Amino acid sequence: MLKYAFMQNALLCSICISVLCPCIGVFLVLRKYALIGDTLAHSSLAGVAIGLSVHMNPILGAFIFTSICGAMIEYLRSVFEKYADLVLSIILSLSVGIAITIISSGKLRTNAEAYMFGSILTITKTDLYMAIGLSVLAVVTLIVLYHQMIYIAFDEEAAIVAGVKVKWLKYAFSVLVASAISVSIRIVGMLALSAMISIPVATALQLDKGFKWTLLFSIAFSAADILLGLFLSFYLNVAPGGFTALVSVIVLMLVVAAKKVLRTYKKRGLQNNGASDIL
Amino acid sequence: MIRARGLCFSYTGNAPFVLDGVDFDVRAGDYISIVGDNGCGKSTLIRIILRAIKPIRGSIECTAARIGYVPQRNDFSNLQFPITVFEAMNSYRNLLKEPHRSEIFRMLDWVGMADFANRLVGTLSGGQLQKTMIARAMLGKPDLLILDEPSTGVDRSSQREIYGLLKEWNVHNGLTILSVEHNLDAAVANSTLIYHMSGGSGHMCVPERYMREYVQPDEPSDRPYERNDEVC
Numbered sequence: 001m002l003k004y005a006f007m008q009n010a011l012l013c014s015i016c017i018s019v020l021c022p023c024i025g026v027f028l029v030l031r032k033y034a035l036i037g038d039t040l041a042h043s044s045l046a047g048v049a050i051g052l053s054v055h056m057n058p059i060l061g062a063f064i065f066t067s068i069c070g071a072m073i074e075y076l077r078s079v080f081e082k083y084a085d086l087v088l089s090i091i092l093s094l095s096v097g098i099a100i101t102i103i104s105s106g107k108l109r110t111n112a113e114a115y116m117f118g119s120i121l122t123i124t125k126t127d128l129y130m131a132i133g134l135s136v137l138a139v140v141t142l143i144v145l146y147h148q149m150i151y152i153a154f155d156e157e158a159a160i161v162a163g164v165k166v167k168w169l170k171y172a173f174s175v176l177v178a179s180a181i182s183v184s185i186r187i188v189g190m191l192a193l194s195a196m197i198s199i200p201v202a203t204a205l206q207l208d209k210g211f212k213w214t215l216l217f218s219i220a221f222s223a224a225d226i227l228l229g230l231f232l233s234f235y236l237n238v239a240p241g242g243f244t245a246l247v248s249v250i251v252l253m254l255v256v257a258a259k260k261v262l263r264t265y266k267k268r269g270l271q272n273n274g275a276s277d278i279l
Numbered sequence: 280m281i282r283a284r285g286l287c288f289s290y291t292g293n294a295p296f297v298l299d300g301v302d303f304d305v306r307a308g309d310y311i312s313i314v315g316d317n318g319c320g321k322s323t324l325i326r327i328i329l330r331a332i333k334p335i336r337g338s339i340e341c342t343a344a345r346i347g348y349v350p351q352r353n354d355f356s357n358l359q360f361p362i363t364v365f366e367a368m369n370s371y372r373n374l375l376k377e378p379h380r381s382e383i384f385r386m387l388d389w390v391g392m393a394d395f396a397n398r399l400v401g402t403l404s405g406g407q408l409q410k411t412m413i414a415r416a417m418l419g420k421p422d423l424l425i426l427d428e429p430s431t432g433v434d435r436s437s438q439r440e441i442y443g444l445l446k447e448w449n450v451h452n453g454l455t456i457l458s459v460e461h462n463l464d465a466a467v468a469n470s471t472l473i474y475h476m477s478g479g480s481g482h483m484c485v486p487e488r489y490m491r492e493y494v495q496p497d498e499p500s501d502r503p504y505e506r507n508d509e510v511c
C-alpha cells in the first residue's frame with residue numbers, strides 16, 4: 001500500500017494531524033470549547049471555496065479565512081459574554097453561507113466534496129509541505145506558550161494576576177486552531193474534523209492522569225485512530241475522514257468499558273480482602 | 280502600599296454602583312480583613328486592586344512589587360481539569376519567571392502539602408485545595424497576598440491551620456495580607472484592621488472597635504478562633 005506516492009503523502013499528513021489535533025483539542029476541550037472545532041471546520045470549507053474561486057492554494061485559503069473566523073469568535077465572545085454558543089452559531093451561519101454560495105455558483109473547477117469528506121487521493125506534495133510547515137509552526141508555538149495556555153484553560157484569573165496577556169494569547173490560539181483545521185481538512189474532511197479534535201482528548205481524560213500525560217495519551221490515541229482509519233479506509237475503499245471518526249469513537253468506548261471493568265474488578269478485590277480480614 | 284480614592288464601579292456602567300466613592304489605604308505589614316454583607320462590593324474591590332477590572336471613576340495606586348492571589352473556592356469551578364498539584368505549581372512558577380524549581384516543594388512543605396504533589400487537584404479536599412492555592416500564591420515571594428474568602432468550604436481544623444500560616448507570614452515575614460472574609464471570628468482574631476463595607480463604601484477600624492460598633496452584644500459567640508498570640 002505504501003508503494004503509492006499518494007499513500008506516502010497521506011501517511012505523512014496523518015502523522016502531522018495526529019500530533020496537531022490533540023495538542024489544540026486538549027485546550028479546547030478543557031476550556032469547554034470543543035464545539036469551536038466544528039464551527040471552524042465549516043469556516044475552513046468556506047476558506048477552501050474562497051481559495052479555489054480566486055485560484056489560491058485552497059489550504060492557504062482555509063488557513064487565512066479560519067484564522068479570521070477564530071479571531072472573530074474571540075472578539076464576539078467579549079461582546080456576547082454570556083452567550084458563547086450564540087457566537088459559534090453566528091460564525092457557523094457566516095461560514096456555511098459563504099461555502100454554499102460559492103460552491104453552488106458552479107464557478108469552482110475542482111470538486112469541493114473532497115474537503116467535506118476527506119480524501120487521500122488528492123493530497124499533493126504542496127499540501128504535504130504546507131501541512132508539515134503549519135504543524136511545526138503550531139507545535140513550536142505551543143511549546144513556547146505551554147504554561148500560559150495551561151493557565152488560561154485552568155485558572156484564567158490567576159493567569160491575569162501573574163501578568164499573562166490573556167486576551168492576545170487567546171487570539172494567537174485562534175490562529176493555531178485555524179492552522180490545525182486547515183492542515184486536517186484535506187485528509188479527515190470537514191465533517192469528521194471536530195471528532196479528531198475532541199475524541200482522542202475525551203479518551204485520554206478517561207485515564208485520570210495529570211496534564212502532561214493526558215496530552216501525551218491524547219496524541220497516542222489520535223495517532224492510533226488516524227492511522228487505523230487511514231489504512232482500513234484504503235482497503236475498505238471508503239472516505240478516510242468518516243472512518244477515522246468511527247474508529248475514534250470505538251476506541252473511546254473500549255477505553256470507557258475497560259475502565260469500568262477494572263474499577264469493578266478492583267472493588268471486588270477490596271471487598272474480598274476486607275472479608276478475609278474479618279474472617 | 281495601596282492608596283485608593285473615590286473608587287466607583289458598576290457592572291452595567293450605570294447606577295446603581297457596587298462601589299460608590301471608596302477610599303481605602305493599606306500600609307506595608309497590615310493584615311486587613313474586608314467584611315460586609317453579600318453584594319456589598321468586597322470581591323469587586325479586590326478585583327480592582329488586582330487590575331482584573333477598571334473603576335469607572337477614582338484612582339488607585341499600588342506599590343506592591345508582586346501580588347499573590349487566592350481565589351474564592353466557589354469561583355474555582357475548573358476542578359475537573361486534569362492537572363496535578365505539582366503541575367499547577369510548576370506552570371505558575373513559569374508564568375512568574377521564578378527560576379528555582381525547589382521553591383515549589385519549599386512552599387508545598389510549608390503548607391503541609393508536599394506529600395500531595397502528584398495528586399490531581401480535583402481529588403483534593405476543600406482544605407487541601409485552599410492550602411495548595413495559598414502555596415501557589417506564595418510562589419515568587421509576593422509582598423501583598425490577597426485572599427477571597429479563604430475559609431469557605433474548609434473544615435475547622437484546616438481553617439485553624441490556614442489562618443495560623445497567614446498570621447505567621449504576616450508577623451514573621453512582614454507579608455501584607457488583604458482578605459475578604461465572611462468568617463467574622465477569624466477576621467477579628469487575626470487581622471490588625473477590619474474594613475467594613477456597606478452601601479457601596481467602607482470604614483476602616485481596629486478589630487476591638489469593629490466588635491463594639493458592628494457586632495451585637497447578644498449575638499451568639501461560638502468562636503473557634505482565639506487571637507494567635509503565640510506567633511505575635
